[in-house]
Amino acid sequence: MNKIAIAGIGHTAFGRLAGRSALELEAEAARLAVADAGFAPGDIDGLVTDPGAAQGVLQGIEPHYLRLGRALGLDPDFAGTEILGGASSAGSIQRAALAIEAGLCTVCLCVYGDTALSASGAYAYGRGDEAAYGFFGAAGLHALAAQRHMARHGTRPEALAEVAVAAHAHAARTPHAQSRGKLDMDGYFASRMLVEPLRRADCCLISDGAAAVVVCSVERARDARPRPVRLLGMGQAHSLGTITNPTHFDTLPAARCGPRALARAGLSAADVDVALLYDCFTIVVLMQLEAYGFCAPGEAGEFVAGGRIGPGGTLAVNPSGGLLAEGYGGGMLHVVEAVRQLRGEAGLRQVPDAQVALVSGHGLGMNTHATLILGR
Numbered sequence: 001m002n003k004i005a006i007a008g009i010g011h012t013a014f015g016r017l018a019g020r021s022a023l024e025l026e027a028e029a030a031r032l033a034v035a036d037a038g039f040a041p042g043d044i045d046g047l048v049t050d051p052g053a054a055q056g057v058l059q060g061i062e063p064h065y066l067r068l069g070r071a072l073g074l075d076p077d078f079a080g081t082e083i084l085g086g087a088s089s090a091g092s093i094q095r096a097a098l099a100i101e102a103g104l105c106t107v108c109l110c111v112y113g114d115t116a117l118s119a120s121g122a123y124a125y126g127r128g129d130e131a132a133y134g135f136f137g138a139a140g141l142h143a144l145a146a147q148r149h150m151a152r153h154g155t156r157p158e159a160l161a162e163v164a165v166a167a168h169a170h171a172a173r174t175p176h177a178q179s180r181g182k183l184d185m186d187g188y189f190a191s192r193m194l195v196e197p198l199r200r201a202d203c204c205l206i207s208d209g210a211a212a213v214v215v216c217s218v219e220r221a222r223d224a225r226p227r228p229v230r231l232l233g234m235g236q237a238h239s240l241g242t243i244t245n246p247t248h249f250d251t252l253p254a255a256r257c258g259p260r261a262l263a264r265a266g267l268s269a270a271d272v273d274v275a276l277l278y279d280c281f282t283i284v285v286l287m288q289l290e291a292y293g294f295c296a297p298g299e300a301g302e303f304v305a306g307g308r309i310g311p312g313g314t315l316a317v318n319p320s321g322g323l324l325a326e327g328y329g330g331g332m333l334h335v336v337e338a339v340r341q342l343r344g345e346a347g348l349r350q351v352p353d354a355q356v357a358l359v360s361g362h363g364l365g366m367n368t369h370a371t372l373i374l375g376r
Helices: 022-037 052-058 064-072 086-101 129-134 137-153 155-170 185-190 216-224 253-262 281-291 300-308 332-343
Strands: 004-011 046-050 076-082 108-117 194-195 206-219 229-238 275-276 357-361 368-375
Touching: 004 022, 004 086, 004 216, 004 332, 022 052, 022 064, 022 137, 022 300, 046 064, 046 194, 052 076, 052 108, 052 155, 064 076, 064 216, 076 216, 086 332, 086 368, 108 368, 137 194, 137 281, 155 194, 155 281, 185 275, 206 216, 229 253, 229 332, 253 281, 253 357, 253 368, 275 332, 281 300, 281 357, 281 368, 332 357, 332 368
Parallel strands: 046 076, 046 108, 275 357
Antiparallel strands: 004 206, 004 229, 108 206, 229 368, 357 368
């Protein structure tokens, strides 16, 4: 670790971007990231992509990296596509880091993009044999996790509300956020119930948009940018049984890979200045706070009370608004925000003297998890 850097970042607008294809958006984000890194397109010899739901599910079996690489005019030495659900963006950066260390490429472009808001049906598919009994989509599955957490630990709906309210308060200070409207406790509880106990306000946004980062060695990054953001530690863990695993809803794979990633960086949760936690649903934030060691199992509800993870709180969680309010960026927007915070470029939402950022990815049926530890 400490040999790999994120040298450049870029993203498009997020929301309903009618008339723009996913490949067009990805190309825009890629150009911005390469320019931000100070490189030329000809310097890119690696490409790893995260296709999102609409491209990954609806557009056939042609590999996404092939479609995007062709659109970008790249003939890289190393290429691939990560299919880890919401862990794909963090996973793509991990794959790029491993490839660079192995000498398979030198400058790797990692790109997320999708038009899920414009492509109807992107999330309207069943999950395994349980679909025959009405079990559809991620909301139903995460509602089971929320019910389990409430039953085991006495977690109250107010804890879920704290996560949603904090996300929208952060997004209000993020100029490019898709949802900048204020959300308070009354507004949260007025939100429509979808799958008990999850309300609409507990669920992430659906977005069109793209984001990209450039990964390379620290030495190569210094040629273009004087203070690159370093990759200090990383890890993955997976729980593949879902319904067949009796402990699947008790905790997340983050409880395995999170401490390992921090240990590889020589750090603990107490050293993290800003946490970019994958927030497809509010319950996932609570479970990650416990899994990463910010608080003990069952204590996340108390931990987030009183705006503790909102602006001015004791732990900055998703200061750009995250998936709940900034926009659905597949996890890559979490990486972009982490880099901005460590560079000191986050404007009104800047965490003072941020030195260490933790970025997580969480995906599929709570099956996949990936962690990045980034440092100034």
